Amino acid sequence: MFASCADPKTLEGLAWLMCYLTSGKHMLFYGSFLVVLALMLIVAPVALAFGFGGALAARSPFAPLRWFGKGYTAMVRGVPDIIFFLFVPVAMDQGLEWLRHLWTCPPTGEPVWSNGEFNVCAAAKIPLSTTPQIWHEVYGFALAVIAFAVVFGAFAANVLYGAMNAVPRAQLETAEAYGMSPAQVRRRILIPQMWTYALPGLSNLWLILIKATPLLFLLGVEDIVYWARELGSTKSAIYDYPHPDWRVWYFLALLVYYLGMTRISELLLGRLSARLSRGQATMAGEAMRKAGA
Amino acid sequence: MKKLILTVAALALSTGFAMADTVRMGTEGAYPPYNFINDKGEVDGFERELGDTLCTKAGLTCEWVTNEWDSIIPNLLSGNYDTIIAGMSITDERKETIDFTQNYYPPAASAYAALSEGADLKGVIAAQVGTIQADYVAKSGATLLEFATLDDTIAAVKNGEADAVFADKDALAPFVTEGGDLKWEGDDVPLGGGIGIGLRKSDTELKGKFDAVITEMKADGSLNALIVKWFGDDAATF
Secondary structure, X not given: OOHHHOOHHHOOHHHHHHHHHOXXXXXXXXXHHHHHHHHHHHHHXXXXXXXXXXXXXXXXXXXXXXXXXXXXXXXXXXXXXXXXXXXXXXXXXHHHHHHHHHHHOOOOOOOOEEOOEEOOOHHHOOOOOOOOHHHHHHHHHHHHHXXXXXXXXXXXXXXXXXXXHHOOHHHHHHHHHOOOOHHHHHHHHHHHHHHHHHHHXXXXXXXXXXXXXXXXXXXXXXXXXXXXXXXXXXXXXXXXXXXXXXXXXXXXXXXXHHHHHHHXXXXXXXXXXXXHXXXXXXXXXXXXXXXXX | OHHHHXXXXXXXXXXXXXXXXXXXEEEOOEEOOOEEEOOOOOXXXXXXXHHHHHHHXXXXXXXXXXXXXXXXXXXXXXXXXXXXXXXXXXXXXHHOOOEEOOOOEOOOEEEEEEOOOOOOOOXXXXXXXXXXXXXXXXHHOOEEEEEOOHHHHHXXXXXXXXXXXXXXXXXXXXXXXXXXXXXXXXXXXXXOOXXXXXXXXXXXXXXXXXXXXXXXXXXXXXXXXXXXXXXXXXXXXX
C-alpha cells in the first residue's frame, strides 16, 4: 500500500506493523467485515418477510395454506440448523443448474447425476465458468443469504405467530364492533399491535443471527473467521511478513467485534422496545404510564 | 430473493457469451510451498506457477479458486471447479472417486516432527484430515489426531496435545528449519504415488491436455527447474 512497504523484510517495529496491517491480504480481511454486515442487513428484512408470510399462512382459515405455514416452521425448527446451512445452498445450486440444463443443453441422454458426479453442460453452469470469480462469490453469497433467511424466517414466523395470538382479544373485538372486516382488523389493529409482543423474540433472533454469521465460512464464503484463521496462522519465510502463530490475536479482535455488535444492538433494541411499549396494555406500558403520570 | 437469483443468473448469462471455456483450478491455499495465499491475497506457490504454465502451454484460460481441504473432492464432483491442484498425492483410494493426471511431483517423503528428541512415534500423532499421512498414522498403530489444516496439527504438537506431527516433509520443513521449536524425529517415510492434478472421471479431454503438457515439461527439464526453484536443490526431481 505504501511505497515504504516494497521490501518488508528490511522493516522493523512499528513500520513493519504498519505495512503488515495494510497488506493486500489484510484489506481482504477488512473487506470481509463488510460482507458480514451486508449479510446481517440483508438477511434480517428477508427473514422477517419470510416470517411474516409464515405467520400469516399459519393463521389462515384456508387449510392447505395453514398446513404450509405450520409445516414450514415445524420442519426448520426441528432440523438442526447446520444441516439446513449445508443442504439448502447445495440443493438450490444443483437444482438451478439442473433446470438450466434441461432448458439450454442439447439432450445427450446421459444422466446429470452419475458416479457421484454432478455434470451439466458448460452452458448450464451457474455462473458460467467463464464468469469472473467475483460473480461466483456473489452467487455463493446469495445462496447463503437464502439459507439464512429460510432458517431465521421459520423462527421469526413462530415469534410473529405467537405475537399475533398475544394481542388482546378485546382490542380486536372492539374493531369488529366498529364494523371492520377481518382484513381491516388484521391490517389496522392486529399487525400494529403485535410488535410489542414480538420484539423480545425478534431481538433474540437478531442477536443469534449476529453470532451465526461465522457459519458463512462453512458455506465457503470467505468471511472474517476464514481470514482471521488464514492471517493468524504461522507464516514461514516464504511469505513477505513471516510471523509465528498469531491466531489468538486475530480471534480476540473478532471477539471484540462481536461483543461490540451485540452491545450496539442491545442499546438500539432497548430504545425500540421502549418506543413500542408506550400506551400498551402490558406491564411495560403500564409502568411507563405510571412513571409519566 | 427470486429476483436476486434472476439478477445473478442474468449477469452470469450476459458476461459469459462467446468466450473460450475457462478451467477453474481448485486449490487449498494453506499448504506452502505447494500452494498458499500470499500477502497480496492471491494464490501463490509451486502449484500456482506450474498450473499457470500448464494452462498457457495447453492454450487454456485458467482461474484460481480456493476451497477447504476437507470438502475439496466433493466440490470437484459437484462441479464448483474443474481440477484439484493442491498437493494431492495419487492414491488408489482417491482413484475410486476421481481421476488423476500423471504426477507432476515425484513421490515425496513424509516425516515426523516433535518438540523434543525421543518423542513416542507410537503415541498421539497429529495429521491433517483426509491425507495419506493420516492414513499411514492410523495404520502404524499410533493414536491418530486429525485436524483440518496443517497449522492446526503444528499447534497441537506445540501445546502438548500430540507427541508429534506427521506430514509431507516439504510442507513441514519451514516449521523445523526456520528456528522453530520442532525437530525431525525418526526416519522419513516415502508415501503415495507422487502428486497429480485431480479431475472428474468424466473429464477425459481435460486430462489428456494436462497429461500432454506435463510430459512435455518433464522432457524439456522445465518441470525440474520449477521444483528446484520452490523446494530447493535437495528436492526429488524427475
